[in-house]
Amino acid sequence: MRRTWAVILAPYLWLVLFFAVPMALIAKLSLSHTVLAMPPYAPRLDLSHGLDGISAFLGGLSGATYARLTQDRLYISAYLSSLGFAGVATAILLLIGYPIAYGMSRFGAGARQALLLGVILPFWTSFLIRIYAWIAILKPAGLLNQGLALLHLPPLQLLNTDAAVIIGLVYAYLPFMILPLYAVLEKQDESLIEAAQDLGCTPLTAFWRVTFPLSLPGLAAGALLCFIPMVGEFVIPDLLGGSKTLMLGRTIWTEFFADRDWPAASAVALALLATLIVPIALFQRQQAKVLS
Amino acid sequence: MTDPAPPLVRFEGVCKRFGETVAVDGVSLDIAKGEFFALLGPSGCGKTSLMRMLAGFEAPDTGRILLDGIDIAGLPPHLRPVHMMFQSYALFPHLNVARNIAFGLRRQRMPQAAIASRVEEMLALVRLEGLGGRRPDQLSGGQKQRVALARAIAPKPSILLLDEPMAALDRKLREETQLELMALQRRLGMTFMIVTHDQDEAMVVADRMAVMRAGRIEQVGAPREIYDHPANAYVAGFIGETNLLSEGDRWRAVRPEAMTLSTRPQEGARAGTIAEIAYFGDRTRYVVAAQNARLVVSRANVGAPLALSVGDAVWVSHAADAGALVSP
Structure with a gap:
């Protein structure tokens, strides 16, 4: 009996410790104001003053x-612009990922x-290194422009542009689109x-009438699985984007x-x-439907 | 009287191999309009390949397939007026029953109202009135089978192909369904071709059948004809039970029900002992161990029962002209 309770409580304990508590701390922080001190915010909860301390803090x-x-x-x-980047990248991912899957x-x-295995293989190297590799490809004298020069084509200025961010997002999230579709x-x-x-x-109508509608759960799962983390993506816009590339992940970093x-x-x-609660809830419902 | 009507389907020397395996080996076969035809044989005998070539999912390596006298070699499946009921039923899980049945009609660009009335007609035909709004996963096995049938019949194909249509049903439902299928075929006057490995099923439903082995047709004929006059020992053994008794350099195939069992010595009878007794209600099946032969005797349970038990001495005989002479 006691063991059963432990089994039920364990995941809740985990959720409280590693989700609820940090979320509460962030919520509290968001309701504070900045001060020139360390840490740089006020009010701070001082329990040594008992109830007065708590009410002063809440006030x-x-x-x-x-x-x-x-x-x-x-x-x-x-x-x-975060929603825009994630939306455009998701659309491109669908167009590339679906035929591959x-x-x-x-x-x-x-x-x-x-x-x-080929789809999963990139996961075996560091994400950061793979994004750095894109810098080597996209930089002014990089692999892409060397290739274009060989073909006597004008060079492209891609690094530190929004286009580079989209390329990076599509590259990094492609497996997450392919796998659920596959x-x-x-x-x-x-x-x-x-x-x-x-x-x-x-054959073409059979695809549209049967294959495609039956693949919609995978399509929804792939799109949400990519869209949700892309909205808050930080590393890719930071390394590949320009100074004017606006994304929330970067904003959070700058503010902090x-x-x-x-x-x-x-x-x-x-x-x-x-904002993401809606797509996350959609994703959960989709997964529950697929599992049942 | 000669038959002036050309066959609806004609296979002419059709061969098909998959890699090293020869699936269909020179099959020539005619199927008449309006008949219920069965392709019967064990798994791997080529019957399914033959059906899939008629549906257009496989192309013959050599030979021709004619539909209404026209070679259909170049026609892809979607242009053939041939519809198939799949063994797995292959109902579209994302469409309800009515939309499944309407699927082929929509491809023919039939007007909405005509589609709706044809769907209703089909639902009534397979006794699924009121279930048009159900999803396939909300149906029982027997109901799914009937939806699959209705979907294949709805666009009025020249010939309906049934691939092991009753394999997934339990015995009682299967027997009911066989009778319904026959009644339906007669009512519609449509040509049906069924593929099955179950000889009882083929015998019950078919007007004519072809017995296949290893890509070849061993015999074509009405069930009764094949049962009474099997072309060879293989057919005799595959269709029902048979006793193969040597007679000169050939075999006489005698059905268990044509054998007579006696407890006293008879002129020309074979002596043996009872090895097995199986009671089936309407008949009793005896296996008799005779000199270098195992004989099967079936006796209708009418009149006084034979007081026999395993190990008793018996004599087995048959009329001199019983059964058929077959080549080995």
């Missing part, structure tokens, strides 16, 4: 930072395993396609480390989370 909290967020053009554009699912069992396409019953053709579909405005960084982080 010191305010939503002023959030009000500032809604008024400052910078935050709003960073927010919108579909092609993989058409191969024989042996070749499929090898291709699957999972649904691979287990699709071949006889369904034959039945569709038997009933008058050309450069401006030492911890309340603003926390408020931006929470605003980001609030």
Whole structure:
């Protein structure tokens, strides 16, 4: 009996310690204001003064930072441009990832395993190194422009532009798009396609009428799995983007480390989370449906 | 009387190999319009390949397939007026029953109202009225089977192909379904071709059948004809039970029900002892161990029962002209 309780409580304890407590701390931080001190925010909870300390602390909290967020053009554009980057990258990922996943699912069992390994293989090297590699490719005298020069084509200025950020996002998240799509396409019953053709579909209509609608759960899973973390992505815009590239991950970093405005960084982080709750909830529902 | 009507389907010297394996080895076969035809044989005998070539999913290596006298070699599956009911049913899981049945009709660009009424007609035909809104995963096995049937029949194909249509049903449902299928085929006047490994099923439903082995057709004929006059020992053994008794350099295939069992010595009878007794209600099946032969005798349970038990001495005989002479 006691052991059963321990089993049930363990995951909740984990959630409280590593999710609820940090979230509460960030929420508290977002309601504070900056001061020139270490740590650079106030009010601070002082339990040595008992109840007076708690009420003084609660009285010191305010939503002023959030009000500032809604008024400052910078935050709003960073927010919108993050959604824009993630949206464009997700659309490109769908266009590239779907044919790859579909092609993989058409191969024989042996070749499929090898291709699957090929998709997962990049995970075996550091993410940071792979993004640095893109700098080597995209920089003015990089591999891309050397290649273009060989073909007598004009060089491209890609590094430190928004285009480079999109390239980096698409590159880094492609496996997360391919894998869920491949999972649904691979287990699709071949006889369904034959039945569709038997009933008058050309191979192309059979794809649109049967394969595609049946792959929608994988498509939704892949899109959300990429979109959600891309909105808050920091490393890729920081390394590949230009000084004018606005993304929330970068904004949070700047507020926290450069401006030492911890309340603003926390408020931006929470605003980001609030926006992503809808797609995250959609993703969870989709997963529950697939599992049932 | 000669038959003036050309066959609906004609296979002419059709061969098909998959890598090293020869799936279909020179099959020539005619199927008449309006008949219920069965392709019967063990798994791997080529019956499914033959059906898939008619549907257009495989192309013959050599030989021709004619539909209404026209070579259909170049026609992809979607342009053939041939529909197939798949063994797995292959119902579209994302579409409800009505939309599954309407699938082929929509491809024919039939007007909406005509589609709706044809779907209703089909639902009534397979006794699924009111279930048009269900999803395939909300149906029982028997219901799924009937939806698959309705979907394949709805666009009125020239010939309906049924690939082991009853393999997934339990015995009782299978027997009911066989009778329903026959009634349906007669009512629609449509040509049906069924592929099955179950000889009882083929015998019950088919007007004519082809017995296949290793890519070749061993015999074509009405079930009764094949049962009574098997072309060879293989057919005799595959269709029902048979006793193969040597007669000169050939075999006489005698059915268990044509054998007579006696407890007293008879002129020309073989002596043996009872090795097995199996009671089936309507009949009893005896296995008799005779000199270098194992004979099967089936006796209808009418009149006084034989008081026999395992180990008893018996004599087995048959009429001199019983069964058929077959080559080994």
